[in-house]
Amino acid sequence: MQETIARIRKFRDDRDWKQFHDPKNLAVSISIEAAELLELFQWMSGEESARFAAQNQERVSEEIADVAIYLIELADITGIDLVKAIDAKLEKNAKKYPVDKSRGVSTKYTDLE
Amino acid sequence: MQETIARIRKFRDDRDWKQFHDPKNLAVSISIEAAELLELFQWMSGEESARFAAQNQERVSEEIADVAIYLIELADITGIDLVKAIDAKLEKNAKKYPVDKSRGVSTKYTDLE
Amino acid sequence: MQETIARIRKFRDDRDWKQFHDPKNLAVSISIEAAELLELFQWMSGEESARFAAQNQERVSEEIADVAIYLIELADITGIDLVKAIDAKLEKNAKKYPVDKSRGVSTKYTDLE
Amino acid sequence: MQETIARIRKFRDDRDWKQFHDPKNLAVSISIEAAELLELFQWMSGEESARFAAQNQERVSEEIADVAIYLIELADITGIDLVKAIDAKLEKNAKKYPVDKSRGVSTKYTDLE
16 A cells, blocks of 8 residues: 555656645545446446446446545545554444445445434 | 555444445445545635644544545445556556646646546 | 525625635535435435336425535536526527437437437 | 427437436436536636636636536436525525625635535
């Protein structure tokens, strides 16, 4: 992960783009890239999206990477350790959605969120 | 990263949620969480968003984690190695935005994208 | 429509919020509200979303209205007549998706977009 | 507005696309189009976005129309009168953001939302 962060920093700094990459602009870019990822599956059912992803792994991979790059950069400039942040959130979610009450229940999940 | 992926899988499987987590639904959830992250900075200028992030690191950290969890899970179920995907995309972007033509130019960046 | 625009303007100006409502901030807000609308249907199939909408018309109505208010305001401050904009876009789309080639084909639709 | 709704319906039905246009898929499409609108202003400041919109009215107009078309269709298939929905939401918002407490305060606005 440290190497990946270093590579993302270098890509940005080689182009002198740090001036544009404040938290708000990065969050805007994450939303834009997330929508491009979603667009791949726009009119599909869930099953169709699984088939499409299996047959178009490179396109899916590129759109996932676009979201990830901005997300890692946002964590980096705000001093957040992404792996620790994920671990802490999974622990919090585990309390919010207890196994016995959440098993197989997506609506519960949505309502509680 | 492998440990993080394992933790995310376990969280999902303990709750029997894999049935809902097809690529389309995960992409929908990434977009929703990305918008919640963006909402933190909704009416701010870029500078204000930097100040806000510095003073509210935990809230920013939680919203970043929510996006990351679904993104890692989507990569996982579609057989994509996230770190390799990022490296490949950075290489592709480096060709798309040559250093000498992109330096300090955000509009170019937007137009080419 | 003119009355609706007048009401939206008055709501904003009574609170002196025009200073925050530049095109970028309004586009950000449209994205945030669109994600809240999407969240209503987060883990549902298409059929479930139709049932949910029928049984929760007021919640759906409120989220639709939130998107519409910012969208109408963005059109208003940029001097765009929303009804004319829609008519022009439908005409353009009609050429892009000829009836005989587009009938019942959602993938075509996605690919061409 | 009634004419616009009729035009949108005809466009969809000529292509036999109603089968894909359930509430969830329309909400997904609204989010995707909202992100394309936001992308126009991706790395800009608020002032730059106002200048850009003034100089590129047609592009802004087309992206606004794309969001509006899906939004009007979603209201239509869920039996929601869009103008009434907006009026009801403005009334609700007026209570949520009292003029005397909200004047010129964007942070309040964000926090309460």
